[in-house]
Amino acid sequence: MATSASPASSDHDHYSPHLERTIQAVNWTALAAIAVDIYQASTFTWGSQLHGASNLVRFLKLHSNEDVEVVIRVPYAQEEGIDEKEMELSRLAMESEVATMEYVSSHSRVPVPRVIAYNSSSDGGGIGSPYMIVSKAVGTPLCSVWNEMQDEQREVVLRQVVDIILQLSSLRFDRIGAIFKGEGGTDHSPWTILPLTKISSSEIWTIWPAGVDKTFTSAFDYWIAYATCNIERIDRNNFGSVKDYDYVCAWLHRSLIPSLYNTSLDTKGFPINHSDFHSQNILIDDVDTPSPRITAILDWEGTSTAPTTSFAQYPLFIVDHPFWDDDHLLKPRNMRDQATFNRLMREAECRLDPDGGLPLSQAFEASHGVYLFEQLVSFPYWMGGQLFHPFFEHFFGEKETDKEPFSWTYYSTMISGPLKDKADQFKNETIVRREAVEILGEDLVVFKLTRSQFKALSLQNLDKFPSGGEVEKWLDSKYAIE
Template sequence: MPDTTALSVSLLANGDETDVRLERTVAAIDWNALASLACSLHAATSSRWGNQLSGGYNVVRFLHLDDANHTVVVARVPYRPDDGWTREYIEAFAPQMSSEVAVMRYVMARTSIPVPRVIHHCIEADGGGVGSPYIMMTKVDGVPLSSIWDDMEDAKREIVLRMVVDILLELASHRFDKIGTIFQRESDDATKQEWYVALTVGSPHDTSIFKDISSRTFTSAVDYWTAYANANLETIRDTNFGSDSKIYSYGHAWFMRSIIPALYDPSLDATGFPICPGDFHSQNIMIIDSDTSPRIAAVIDWELSSPHATSSFAQYPLFIVDHPAWEDGKMITHYANEMFVTKRHLMCLCERLR
């Protein structure tokens, strides 16, 4: 097993030394304990830690096992909070991780959408001796679509977009009876897996608006958005005292609330509420064979995915919509103009496939 001190040094030698969250998290984790657990689950005699990645919320490490299949385990550890894993913080965070695992297992069991397999996870504050909650999952092949999309030929983009649309259509076909958060009931019988929807789970960093609507589930999208709008009005009312723009913000929010019942079509949700991916961005779509016939190898990062209103689900993939760097809605480079032509073509294709 690798030395923990050496691991800490190597983790911080990847250009992330200024990120105090990474440093704090690395120091708190017993990487040997995590590696030992992975070895025991795979009957591996030894292991070695490989590359590490760090994003906005997590540290990800790749563990190479010395087993018959040369398994590579992905260990994902959330950044340690400033005050540590307090009871209040873990109570807010644990359901979020439990739901992510439940969604991944649901998608793997009930759809043809490729996702990483969850090997093991722990939502306890100390991770059962590891020092943090964590998820261990299988490594998937490929590269993020975001790293190759801009340079892909249009014909290959169409291939990828067709697969993206197929994934979205399949997710849209899986409906739940309420807006909320998906969880899985524990069962020793793998043939009797059962999922259910409970109270909405948000991030521990959520604003008061999300906290206000997390106290119940919703069987009506109109009720959900009305509750959301009311919470937004209360937030505007109770903050920014003395601000000149407060009255205009409140008036705008009040107007938006008033038109919800007239604009929303309840028939969209007649068959239930689809699973809305929480982060269906191109960096989470893994592509293989990009030089020949590109295929989606997996969709990763299902955090904060949940049943939601059909209107929220029905959106174009973000990588074919207007870029926020465009000034006043105008394209700023010749390259952007070329991309606009491609984007229009792909959006038309997307419409035909829906």
């Protein structure tokens, strides 16, 4: 059996160090041999290599009577010291992704790559990494051609996008969570929904903040639990920082939930919601014709079932990026594309159920507020500065140039009223931390200490703090009691 060299790394040195670690960790010859055995190939050749935020992807050409090319994906190798919980979460993430792809492929016409083989264990059964081998779909990423397409071509693509969305909307489960096969299934169906915390570990940058390990049967319960986790995170983390404004905003987010989510849309269950339905994950063919054709939807990692109101949001490639200026050239085009999407969705939904009204279409058309809310709640550190003013303008009519914007009035009212005790607590904690920094130094009193970590550090160094000082008074107060 002929082999090719391991992937070259000299042209990737400016990327994440995870990449080089991954290249060295994986037994690429053994991984290729798995595909060779499945296809009974005589030889193989490595093709191109891609990498994104979380995974390394390589194309493998298998040579026999009929040549085949497959795609191999491995997650980046982690630094040493990763705990067993993180490894288990990573394993479950791949298990859920595989199950989701199989379910969508077998229950709809949505074009999904076929999973040929995978191993979700930490060493991949001797490969050195978890891996997934999937069929290669023809086509080019939509993101590489979307901006050059004519309006008529984009309408053809959007018509197919609407069809895919309606198919995913028809795939409903009785609760919100991650899709698995086998684990917890019944005699009637091998498919089950398990808590999202089983497939995410980070507090901010994943589907779910840490702290809730359950599934949900209500959009209200789901998002209120999510927003409550954010409130608790702000309260708990970054001891002594100025955070009363963030805390007030988190309270506002939670208060808006009952007005945002239409639970009547969930009477038939919760649809499968692709976690990153963006143009880089949509492959398209026949680009140079009047009828471009979607050939595959990629990257089902992190996909889950979701409230229908959350599901009914425009594909991200026709949504203005939060970082764009007001006069960005693509904003008028996005507005046209959204209008086209609305028309196509109404037509398609009416054909499916002429007497059912247009509930999904109406949800899409009213989705801007939900989009702003979910971006801010899900990615507060990243999106806060860019979406804060659009958020208040959408919900309260506030303009950024107003002399007394409503956001400031709301904040002032909350910290002098319902949240006064919490605001006073945060103010006191900044004073306490300042004394601790003066005595112990910033190397010990780092910015990201939680309240409990700061308490433990203070107790370890109690003899260094002055009697009757701010730290000692705080340790004796109700706020130091967890």
